[in-house]
C-alpha cells in the first residue's frame with residue numbers, strides 16, 4: 001500500500017474537527033479522486049497528508065512507514081504535491097525550479113524525459129523564462145512537469161486542471177495513466193465529474209468530515225449519482 005491513514009482527524013480549532021476519523025487506502029496502479037462539496041475538507045486532508053497542516057491525530061503511513069515529525073523530510077520522497085495555485089519562485093526559470101526541487105529530493109532531473117514532457121506540453125519556449133512572467137497555465141505546467149519527473153510513488157494534486165488548455169488537459173490525462181501503469185498512484189481532488197469518469201479508477205466521497213463512500217469508477221456506475229445521494233442533493 002502506498003498510503004494508508006487510520007482514524008485521521010484534523011482541525012483548525014481544537015474540538016471542531018474538519019475531517020474526522022478518515023481511513024484511506026491507496027495502492028499503486030490507480031488514479032483516485034477525492035470528491036466533496038465546497039468546504040468539505042478536501043484541501044485540509046491533502047495538506048495533512050503532505051505535512052503542510054500539522055494539527056491532526058491518527059496515523060499516516062507511506063509505503064508502510066508511519067509519518068512522524070522526525071521522519072517527515074525523509075518520507076517526503078514518497079509523495080509530491082501540486083496545490084491548485086502552485087507557489088513557485090517567480091525569479092527562477094522553470095528549469096531552475098525543476099533542478100532546485102530535484103536537489104531537495106536528492107536526485108537530478110532526467111533530461112531526456114524533460115525534453116519529452118516539454119514537447120508533450122508545448123513548453124520548450126518557456127523553460128528558460130522567469131516563472132513570474134508565465135501565465136497561470138504555464139505555471140501549472142511547470143509544477144506538473146516537475147512532479148512527473150520526480151516519479152514519487154504518490155502524486156497528490158489539488159484541483160489539477162486549473163489554468164490548463166484543452167490540449168494540455170488531454171496530455172495530462174495520458175501522462176497520469178502512464179504514471180500509474182508504472183506502479184505509482186495519483187490522488188486528486190476535483191469538482192469535475194468528467195475528469196473522474198475519464199481517468200479515475202476509484203473515488204472517495206468526503207462529506208460531514210468523513211469518507212462516506214469509496215466508489216469504483218465504471219461505465220455501469222454513476223459516481224455523480226452516488227455523490228449527490230451522499231451529499232443529500234438530487
Ligand SMILES: Nc1ncnc2c1ncn2[C@@H]1O[C@H](COP(=O)(O)OP(=O)(O)OP(=O)(O)O)[C@@H](O)[C@H]1O
Pocket residue numbers: 012018036037038039040041042043044045
Ligand atoms: N486556515 C484555516 N483556518 C480556519 N479554518 C479553515 C482554514 N482553512 C480551511 N478552513 C475551514 O475548513 C473547512 C474545510 O476547508 P477546505 O478548504 O479543506 O475545504 P475544501 O473541500 O477544499 O473546499 P473547496 O471545495 O471550496 O476548495 C472549511 O469550513 C473552511 O472554512
